[in-house]
Amino acid sequence: MPYLTIDYQKIVRNTRAVVDSCAHYGIDITGVAKVSCGNARLASAMLRGDVQAIGDSRLGNIDRMRAKGIEAAFMLLRSPTLSQVDAVVRTAAVSLNSEISIVKALGASALKRGRIHDIILMIDLGDLREGLWADELIPVVRAVKGIPGVRLVGLGTNLGCYGGVVPTVTNMSLLADCAQAVETVIGRSLRYVSGGNSSSLPLVRSGVMPSKINHLRVGESILLGRDIVDARPIPGCSQDAFKLFAEVIEVKRKPSVPVGRISRDAFGQRPVFADLGPMQRAILDLGRADIDIDGLVPECRQIKILGASSDHLIVDVTRAPRLIRPGDTLAFNLNYAGLLRCMLSHDVEKKSCHAE
Numbered sequence: 001m002p003y004l005t006i007d008y009q010k011i012v013r014n015t016r017a018v019v020d021s022c023a024h025y026g027i028d029i030t031g032v033a034k035v036s037c038g039n040a041r042l043a044s045a046m047l048r049g050d051v052q053a054i055g056d057s058r059l060g061n062i063d064r065m066r067a068k069g070i071e072a073a074f075m076l077l078r079s080p081t082l083s084q085v086d087a088v089v090r091t092a093a094v095s096l097n098s099e100i101s102i103v104k105a106l107g108a109s110a111l112k113r114g115r116i117h118d119i120i121l122m123i124d125l126g127d128l129r130e131g132l133w134a135d136e137l138i139p140v141v142r143a144v145k146g147i148p149g150v151r152l153v154g155l156g157t158n159l160g161c162y163g164g165v166v167p168t169v170t171n172m173s174l175l176a177d178c179a180q181a182v183e184t185v186i187g188r189s190l191r192y193v194s195g196g197n198s199s200s201l202p203l204v205r206s207g208v209m210p211s212k213i214n215h216l217r218v219g220e221s222i223l224l225g226r227d228i229v230d231a232r233p234i235p236g237c238s239q240d241a242f243k244l245f246a247e248v249i250e251v252k253r254k255p256s257v258p259v260g261r262i263s264r265d266a267f268g269q270r271p272v273f274a275d276l277g278p279m280q281r282a283i284l285d286l287g288r289a290d291i292d293i294d295g296l297v298p299e300c301r302q303i304k305i306l307g308a309s310s311d312h313l314i315v316d317v318t319r320a321p322r323l324i325r326p327g328d329t330l331a332f333n334l335n336y337a338g339l340l341r342c343m344l345s346h347d348v349e350k351k352s353c354h355a356e
């Protein structure tokens with residue numbers, strides 16, 4: 001059975017490296033655990049690395065972490081659905097929002113419980129995922145001010161996701177200016193001026209993040225130890241806290257181009273093949289049901305991924321430094337998408353590198 005090894009001590013160290021580098025500039029970190037689908041040990045490793053809260057996009061994940069004893073403050077990252085406002089108020093200490101109707105519903109739900117729900121308003125600085133467009137910000141802030149049951153505690157933005165927009169001094173300064181304007185309207189300072197996700201870390205490390213930004217929500221860079229924008233390793237972080245292993249079920253010398261008239265593959269695509277002559281091909285017990293093959297890199301650089309169907313991964317082992325045989329185990333490094341898919345697969349066993 002394929003398995004994923006998780007080195008929680010490396011995650012603690014990576015977290016601490018990111019938290020320390022940001023603390024120096026007065027920036028708090030919420031550790032984003034969503035890729036782990038509610039894995040409590042991962043959240044616990046982030047907390048040991050001194051993140052100030054745990055962020056997740058799904059209520060189910062937060063419930064799973066809490067059920068396993070994680071007592072952190074939870075930040076709900078995906079904007080709440082109208083149908084789930086009660087669960088949001090019950091589950092999350094703070095949520096990210098951009099729709100006034102939903103903020104009203106959150107407020108009503110919180111009041112019913114005799115609580116106040118904290119919200120961060122999201123502003124879209126160009127990535128075109130969630131967030132208010134800049135011209136609606138102040139009218140919405142004025143409206144939110146009058147909604148009982150909710151307290152506006154922050155202004156945030158998200159970049160580098162849908163549109164791949166890179167955080168820069170320019171867009172971060174815009175966020176800082178907007179936060180200033182919001183503070184003027186509400187007459188108090190905001191607890192969170194949240195400058196985005198992992199993709200904002202390089203600005204912090206190079207010392208150019210505007211000082212008004214005091215919070216980031218970081219997942220990928222903590223877990224994989226790399227900058228998102230250029231994939232460069234982050235100083236003090238390991239890049240291999242996660243590793244995927246799968247077993248070889250067939251090794252044969254076969255041509256590099258299929259024999260016969262080629263129509264569509266298992267996923268309706270018309271595949272194209274380069275004729276590289278005969279090659280030594282291995283099949284592994286892993287497929288698209290378990291992994292995102294674009295998110296997988298063989299640890300041995302001489303092994304190349306050729307493709308995959310639902311349950312079979314095919315690799316070229318012609319240049320492998322040792323003879324690959326059925327029963328051998330091959331190791332892979334993962335990117336974020338690759339990690340997410342493995343975490344979701346019931347058929348990839350998760351193993352800790354250390355005893356419980």
Ligand SMILES: *Cc1c(COP(=O)(O)O)cnc(C)c1O
Binds near residue numbers: 032034057077217218
């Ligand atoms: C997923 C997510 C994050 C974390 O992103 P990383 O790239 O993993 O650091 C931060 N904010 C929001 C709103 C998210 O959805």
